[in-house]
Amino acid sequence: MTRTLTLNAFLMTTGHHESSWRLPLSDPLAGTDIGHYIRLAQLAEKAKLDAIFFADGPVLQGPVAQRPAGILDPVTVLSAIAPLTRHIGLIATASTSYNDPYNLARRFASLDVISNGRAGWNVVTTAGDAAARNFSQSAQLDSSQRYRRAEEFLEVVKKLWDSWEPDAVVADKGSGIWADPGKIHSAAHIGEHFQVAGALNVPRSPQGHPVIVQAGASAAGKEFAGRWAEAIFTAHQSFESARDFYQEIKDKAAGNGRAAHSVKVLPGIVPILGSTEAEANELADSLDELILPEYARNTLAQQLHVEPAILELDRELPAELENTVAKEKSTSRRDLILDLGYRRKLTVRQIIRELGPGRGHQTFSGTPEQLADRIEYWFKAGAADGFNIMAPVLPAGLEVFTEQVVPILQQRKLFRTEYEQSTLRGNYGLPVPANNRLGLAF
Structure with a gap:
């Protein structure tokens, strides 16, 4: 099977550049406008992108004077987008530090069922005392404690997502049997952080369960990714850094008995595009001047x-x-x-x-052809399986990328021209996960 790019649209209010909201055509209230996100999702789907992605955190991000800080809960936003799209993946961020496994497993399983198998969960552990103080804690847990909690959190969530065997629902009106109790399993988890007794109350989705995404680049984060992640969102300024990270993640996956292709490494890139390099640089400068x-x-x-x-x-x-x-x-x-x-x-x-353009992610200023060259080089030279496209200004930046860069990648046979699968897991080229609870008693 020919290897092709994975491309996500990382959506953020008026765009990733911190001064994007100050442009004349930008809507400074776009962050709380569901219509804005629906249109962006449909734009990404029209271009056959793999997924849209939302970052999130349980704290007011500041300083609020600098850029829009009103942000809707991403699972809620994606649930509204799901029935108005058919193929695009729907990835939301949620914290293992400030949620309980049952509720979060249910929320993502619900999104997965609503979207017919297009959900993904970006797992974060959430650093910072400000978030902790929103949850009756005076200070955050240290890194090792956060990751120990996250490890057990994932164990519980996977048990819950495997509660229902694929054919558990019988729905036989004649016999009056709706589901086979022997194919629905209790979590029965007792651990250091969590005690979860029952089965999930949401059936299994067409893709088995949501795709697990992770973004931590610390030593603990990379170990966690090697065990759990099916896609990695990462930030790199140089090809060399990205290549080394790429190989390290593949090695860690292999060290956990996983195939290298079972995890996608997807750096972020902020494309500032013009018909010439000079035009792109002028646009970049005009944005930077507003910082x-x-x-x-x-x-x-x-x-x-x-x-x-x-x-x-x-x-x-x-x-x-x-x-x-x-x-x-x-x-x-x-x-x-x-x-x-x-x-x-x-x-x-x-x-x-x-x-300013992307908070540490790679920024590219140039023509669509030059950006396609960059993407192709990183992809073929072992630095990326694809990219998170972080448009500096929305919707304009995503429009330019989908209308001018995607066709070049398609002409080079690096990216699909039509969706071939109906689930996010299918579009990522990932298998449906085995249900590890098949045959277990309730």
Whole structure:
């Protein structure tokens, strides 16, 4: 079977560039407009993309003065989109730190059934004390505790998703038997963090269960991904970094007895496109000029886990930052920013401009043909199985990508021209997972 690209549309309010909402044609209230997301989903589906994806977190993201911060619950949004689409995958982020397995398993199983097998769950452990304080905790759990909880969380969720055997529902009106009790199984889980007795109350979907996605790039995150993830969302500024990460993830999957092709590695890329390089660069500059440096410095300080006062806009990063963060803090994005600043000797102001389009994800400015070249090279040279497309401005950026880049990739036979499968798992080229509870007693 010929290997082809996996392409997702990562959707975020008015676009990924932090100043996108300030453009004349942008709707600053788009983040809470379901019609906006329905139109984007249909646009992505028209282009035969694999999935749309929503990030999320159980905390008000700040500073709210800098960019739109009103964000709807993504499972709710995707449930509204599901009946108005037929093929596009529907991936939402949810935290194992601030949910219970039964409720979350049910929410995603419901989305999977509603969409006829198109759901995916981006599993996160959620770092930060601000989120913890929203859930009656004074501070976050440290990284090792979060991942231990996440491991058990996934064990329970998989048991729940396997509650129903594929043919459990009989629906025989003549005999009066709706389901075979012997094919519906109790979770019967007793562990360190969770005690879950019963079976899920949602039947199995056509794809078995939602696709498991993961985005952590820390050492613990990569170990977790090697065991559980079927797709990895990741951020890389250089080909070399992406290639090394790609190989490490494939090796970790193999170390857990899994085939290398059973996990998709999908870096994010922010495409700023023009008919010429000069036009693309002009668009990039016009967006960057709208960034408010003082607000952006506060965000950068949050990402680096330092006080804003030590970051002087027209000076390089302080040399001692590499050793100032406690181990329980989230470090993968921080490490990417430090590498960017130190390696290229950028000032804080320059780093802010680099991060403005995509918060550390690769930004590409150029023509559609040049972007297709970049995507093809990373794909064929072992750095990616595909990409999360992070349009800097929505809907315009997604329109340009789908109308001008996708046809080039299709002409090169790197991407589908029609959907061949009806489920997200099918479009990703992943098998339907075995039900590990077949034959077990209730």
